[in-house]
Amino acid sequence: MPEEPANNISGGIDGGGRPAEFSHGEPASRAEAVIDRLGELYWQKQYGGQDAFTCLVRTILSQNTSDVASQPAHNSLLSRYGRDDLAVSLAGAAHDELAATIKSAGLYNQKATVIIDAASRILEEYGSAASFDEFVRDETPETVRSALLDIRGVGPKTADCVLLFGGGRDGVFPVDTHVHRIYRRLGIAPPDADHEEVRAVLEREVPAEKCGFGHTASIQFGREYCTARKPACLDDPDACPMADLCDQVGVYPVDGDVVDPAETV
Numbered sequence: 001m002p003e004e005p006a007n008n009i010s011g012g013i014d015g016g017g018r019p020a021e022f023s024h025g026e027p028a029s030r031a032e033a034v035i036d037r038l039g040e041l042y043w044q045k046q047y048g049g050q051d052a053f054t055c056l057v058r059t060i061l062s063q064n065t066s067d068v069a070s071q072p073a074h075n076s077l078l079s080r081y082g083r084d085d086l087a088v089s090l091a092g093a094a095h096d097e098l099a100a101t102i103k104s105a106g107l108y109n110q111k112a113t114v115i116i117d118a119a120s121r122i123l124e125e126y127g128s129a130a131s132f133d134e135f136v137r138d139e140t141p142e143t144v145r146s147a148l149l150d151i152r153g154v155g156p157k158t159a160d161c162v163l164l165f166g167g168g169r170d171g172v173f174p175v176d177t178h179v180h181r182i183y184r185r186l187g188i189a190p191p192d193a194d195h196e197e198v199r200a201v202l203e204r205e206v207p208a209e210k211c212g213f214g215h216t217a218s219i220q221f222g223r224e225y226c227t228a229r230k231p232a233c234l235d236d237p238d239a240c241p242m243a244d245l246c247d248q249v250g251v252y253p254v255d256g257d258v259v260d261p262a263e264t265v
Helices: 030-041 052-062 067-081 086-091 095-101 108-126 129-138 141-149 156-166 177-185 195-205 208-224
Strands: none
Touching (some): 030 195, 030 208, 052 086, 052 156, 067 095, 086 108, 086 129, 095 108, 108 129, 129 141, 129 156, 141 156, 156 195, 156 208, 177 208, 195 208
16 A cells, blocks of 8 residues: 655544555446545545544644645644643634734634634533534534534535544545546536535545545645646646546646636536
């Protein structure tokens, strides 16, 4: 199994989960065939085991920025506020101090407000971060997702990451900008599909046990091959390991143009 890079925060050596190997067999859909090939290129993991509140904070910090920017912010936050009773510490944090602590993550004033509000809400509704963690692990995914989306500043991708990395739920395929781009470009999701429509397609067509590593491996594939502006296929179709599975929606090698798949509709 390929070694997972330490700098991929969506998984990585600190990303939780345990190594696993999934039998490929004959894929039932093109989406599953893509995920199986990603499993040959990258790591295969089953996720879960992260503290749900810490995972929530980490994912909020990652919104609209890269791991390179958000990971130092997360490290600084934990250094200042500690891992024990983190929800209590953050619920009582001074906004300006927290904002300065997480500045490297970008949108730090907004994110500080969201984190303080989330910590306060979780303590009010669940009593402790431990009880919130139990809720994330034991309640139905639909119930957990609905509760998370009711927290101001928490969107579908953040909620799904908590379900996956905190709750270890099979069948959850978080959709970030990489996943949204890749599966429309491949032609697996409609070119004008929004994030939620892409998620619905993937969770329907990818076996539940493969969704977690499919999410993290898709992110790595998006960084290495299927980039937004210069995908590997632009100059050489054979340079991309998905060449035979991809419709290249929005990619025009003859002209050297790359557009959002939605612009092809």
